[in-house]
Amino acid sequence: MTKLGWDEFFDAYRAGLTERGLMPGRVICQMKKLYWVHNGEKAWRAVLAGNFFQKAASELELPAVGDWVGVRGSETDDQWMIREVLPRKTQFVRKVVMENTRPQVIAANIDTAFIVNGLDRDYNPRRIERYLALTFESGARPVVILNKSDICDCVDARIQEVESLVPGVEVIAVSAGTNQGIDQLDRFLEPGKTAAFLGSSGVGKSTLVNLLMEQDLMDVREVRENDQRGRHTTTHRELFILESGAMIVDTPGLRELQLWGGEDMLGDVFRDIEAHASSCRFSDCSHDQEPGCAVKAAVEDGKIQTSQYESYLKLKKELKYLDARQNEFSRRETRRQARILSKEIKRVYKNRKKP
Numbered sequence: 001m002t003k004l005g006w007d008e009f010f011d012a013y014r015a016g017l018t019e020r021g022l023m024p025g026r027v028i029c030q031m032k033k034l035y036w037v038h039n040g041e042k043a044w045r046a047v048l049a050g051n052f053f054q055k056a057a058s059e060l061e062l063p064a065v066g067d068w069v070g071v072r073g074s075e076t077d078d079q080w081m082i083r084e085v086l087p088r089k090t091q092f093v094r095k096v097v098m099e100n101t102r103p104q105v106i107a108a109n110i111d112t113a114f115i116v117n118g119l120d121r122d123y124n125p126r127r128i129e130r131y132l133a134l135t136f137e138s139g140a141r142p143v144v145i146l147n148k149s150d151i152c153d154c155v156d157a158r159i160q161e162v163e164s165l166v167p168g169v170e171v172i173a174v175s176a177g178t179n180q181g182i183d184q185l186d187r188f189l190e191p192g193k194t195a196a197f198l199g200s201s202g203v204g205k206s207t208l209v210n211l212l213m214e215q216d217l218m219d220v221r222e223v224r225e226n227d228q229r230g231r232h233t234t235t236h237r238e239l240f241i242l243e244s245g246a247m248i249v250d251t252p253g254l255r256e257l258q259l260w261g262g263e264d265m266l267g268d269v270f271r272d273i274e275a276h277a278s279s280c281r282f283s284d285c286s287h288d289q290e291p292g293c294a295v296k297a298a299v300e301d302g303k304i305q306t307s308q309y310e311s312y313l314k315l316k317k318e319l320k321y322l323d324a325r326q327n328e329f330s331r332r333e334t335r336r337q338a339r340i341l342s343k344e345i346k347r348v349y350k351n352r353k354k355p
């Protein structure tokens with residue numbers, strides 16, 4: 001089990017699982033309703049126990065790739081039953097696009113998030129900020145990978161630009177096509193630790209996974225990217241175990257990454273901006289139109305890049321909107337519960353009055 005990343009954190013739950021007649025296993029693959037759970041020896045096909053959906057208060061409670069789960073099954077069963085999900089060390093969550101209040105867990109128990117951008121037309125610092133915000137929120141350590149260095153003639157400038165975006169975050173340039181710089185990934189791939197490749201479609205996540213696994217396990221887009229924008233090659237998430245014992249997760253490219261989290265989740269990415277914000281005249285300053293805004297002053301003085309400031313406001317707005325929708329949702333839910341309760345009270349009261 002230790003080879004799959006089981007550690008002291010999960011040890012605390014082992015006795016509970018045994019008591020309930022369950023075995024621990026790690027979800028290594030999910031394809032719609034079908035899961036593959038590894039028990040340290042081999043992977044078993046598994047499905048969710050029937051009552052899972054009724055019990056789960058939100059989609060966050062459903063198993064995702066990387067999760068440790070409690071399963072029931074025997075050698076002779078052709079599929080096992082997932083009965084519960086163990087608490088997570090980290091979880092990378094996004095908001096489902098087009099839906100107001102639904103979160104989706106992209107991967108669980110990830111130690112390192114490789115945020116992959118292509119050094120072609122895909123390169124986009126604003127998108128990197130988005131991924132960084134969600135990675136910090138997830139609890140995993142972010143590493144930015146700029147791939148396709150073979151087709152870019154300003155690699156160093158790009159590295160510098162991303163490094164200056166969020167000081168302290170590691171940025172590495174590689175080429176999965178020519179193998180250049182790939183060994184820089186080694187120090188993030190430790191036995192028992194899990195790294196996940198995240199990023200838009202076509203940036204080379206599966207190419208990197210195949211390279212590290214030294215096998216063509218994941219399909220890679222064959223035609224030139226330009227004719228195929230928006231088409232996703234990878235459609236499921238999967239965890240692979242490297243010879244060294246390190247684990248890597250491939251994920252399908254996301255067309256759009258929407259934030260999921262509280263309004264305070266941007267602090268780690270926009271440290272400079274938030275540091276200035278403490279000097280704004282109004283404590284609830286939105287740094288947009290208010291007088292005495294220290295953030296706007298810093299932008300005017302050139303201390304904060306305009307593009308980063310605009311990006312910050314945009315993400316803040318997105319979080320505010322999410323918060324409002326969630327509140328509306330929970331208000332509606334509270335009213336619904338109150339109606340059920342009042343009906344129940346009436347019913348009890350009526351029954352009582354009967355002789």
Ligand SMILES: Nc1nc2c(ncn2[C@@H]2O[C@H](COP(=O)(O)OP(=O)(O)OP(=O)(O)O)[C@@H](O)[C@H]2O)c(=O)[nH]1
Pocket residue numbers: 147148149150151174175176177178199200201202203204205206207208219220221222223224225231232233234235251252253254
């Ligand atoms: N020139 C160049 N092309 C690359 C490099 N890495 C990947 N590619 C090409 O980019 C295309 C997309 O690669 P994939 O690995 O399928 O991308 P992905 O991120 O897995 O995409 P999705 O599965 O759709 O999310 C393929 O045609 C790769 O051959 C690289 O370093 N340089």
Ligand SMILES: [Mg+2]
Pocket residue numbers: 205206207218219220233234250251252253
């Ligand atoms: Mg892929």
Ligand SMILES: [Zn+2]
Pocket residue numbers: 277280281285286287288290292293294295296
């Ligand atoms: Zn302000």
